[in-house]
Amino acid sequence: MATPIVSNEPVCEIDLEAEGKHTGYVRIQFSSDRSAYGWQPVPIMSIKNGDGPVAVVVGANHGDEYEGVSVTTGLFRDLNVEDVKGQIIFLPALNAPAFYAGKRTSPLDESGEANLNRMFPGVQNGSPTQMICWWVVNRLLPKVDAVFDLHSAGKSIDHHPSVKIRLIGDPEKDALQMKFLELFGAPLGIVGDRVTETTFSSATARREIMYLSTELGGAGKIRPWIRDFAFNGTKRCLREMGILPAAMALPDPEHKVALKGMQSGDNYIFAYEDGMFEPVVNLGDVVEDGQLAGYIWNLKAPWKDPAELHFKKGGVVFCKRTPALCEVGDTLFFTLSDYEG
Numbered sequence: 001m002a003t004p005i006v007s008n009e010p011v012c013e014i015d016l017e018a019e020g021k022h023t024g025y026v027r028i029q030f031s032s033d034r035s036a037y038g039w040q041p042v043p044i045m046s047i048k049n050g051d052g053p054v055a056v057v058v059g060a061n062h063g064d065e066y067e068g069v070s071v072t073t074g075l076f077r078d079l080n081v082e083d084v085k086g087q088i089i090f091l092p093a094l095n096a097p098a099f100y101a102g103k104r105t106s107p108l109d110e111s112g113e114a115n116l117n118r119m120f121p122g123v124q125n126g127s128p129t130q131m132i133c134w135w136v137v138n139r140l141l142p143k144v145d146a147v148f149d150l151h152s153a154g155k156s157i158d159h160h161p162s163v164k165i166r167l168i169g170d171p172e173k174d175a176l177q178m179k180f181l182e183l184f185g186a187p188l189g190i191v192g193d194r195v196t197e198t199t200f201s202s203a204t205a206r207r208e209i210m211y212l213s214t215e216l217g218g219a220g221k222i223r224p225w226i227r228d229f230a231f232n233g234t235k236r237c238l239r240e241m242g243i244l245p246a247a248m249a250l251p252d253p254e255h256k257v258a259l260k261g262m263q264s265g266d267n268y269i270f271a272y273e274d275g276m277f278e279p280v281v282n283l284g285d286v287v288e289d290g291q292l293a294g295y296i297w298n299l300k301a302p303w304k305d306p307a308e309l310h311f312k313k314g315g316v317v318f319c320k321r322t323p324a325l326c327e328v329g330d331t332l333f334f335t336l337s338d339y340e341g
């Protein structure tokens with residue numbers, strides 16, 4: 001298949017039907033002052049070996065989430081063609097323009113802050129971020145049985161690591177997804193009960209594709225203990241799907257997963273003052289309703305009493321703002337409550 005040089009839709013350089021190991025780019029046409037006839041490179045790799053289930057492993061859906069990039073590239077380098085039955089497609093930096101810029105959101109769209117995970121199902125010949133979403137929905141998902149979308153929190157937030165699924169109403173697929181929660185090896189597991197229309201999750205739900213997402217820490221860095229269980233956990237899930245051989249030796253899940261429900265507004269603490277955020281609890285702590293969470297200090301009047309922050313709804317501390325400086329409207333914490341499924 002000859003690759004068209006210019007197209008009004010994204011072009012995948014590699015043939016996703018080809019057997020073996022392949023690397024290349026999904027080209028996103030992007031005409032700029034710097035490069036009139038240029039395209040933006042979104043890296044893609046494939047390992048295909050005969051017929052069987054097809055899984056996609058995704059990193060950097062948000063460009064400053066590095067753990068998923070490490071896991072995705074590590075898996076591609078680690079696995080051999082003969083390990084695979086079916087296909088694994090790797091998109092290590094889905095929002096590649098944001099990843100290259102060291103940003104959560106893409107600087108190339110007109111807004112300068114395009115959040116890929118709120119732009120599904122995309123536009124065929126739209127902005128770079130819309131085009132990436134369109135290609136995923138229209139050219140990739142029709143081939144796919146399961147998506148592993150490896151998020152973390154990015155630079156501004158840190159998460160106690162978790163794995164999440166959302167049920168799709170197919171008993172067989174939902175049972176397998178519940179199994180993924182155990183196998184992944186994260187301390188927290190979330191069973192989602194809501195789907196935002198413009199997310200990758202919703203794009204897969206419309207096609208009844210299994211979808212697992214994660215929060216693998218964050219704060220703009222990679223922690224080995226998190227990266228390692230996510231690497232093994234993704235392999236354990238691929239083995240459970242039959243893509244990797246049942247005989248492949250893998251460690252048992254590194255953590256016994258505690259199942260949690262989706263949060264409500266009462267699980268959040270937002271900043272209502274500008275200032276210096278001082279937390280007094282750690283990620284993973286179990287906190288009570290009303291417990292002290294931290295303070296916000298006035299930068300220019302440090303002799304004043306700080307504003308006190310309290311958890312409205314207790315649970316496990318799941319998310320915490322990373323930078324100490326905060327402004328009105330910033331999320332400082334949220335907790336997760338126990339799952340009542």
Ligand SMILES: [Zn+2]
Pocket residue numbers: 061062065151152153
């Ligand atoms: Zn993310």
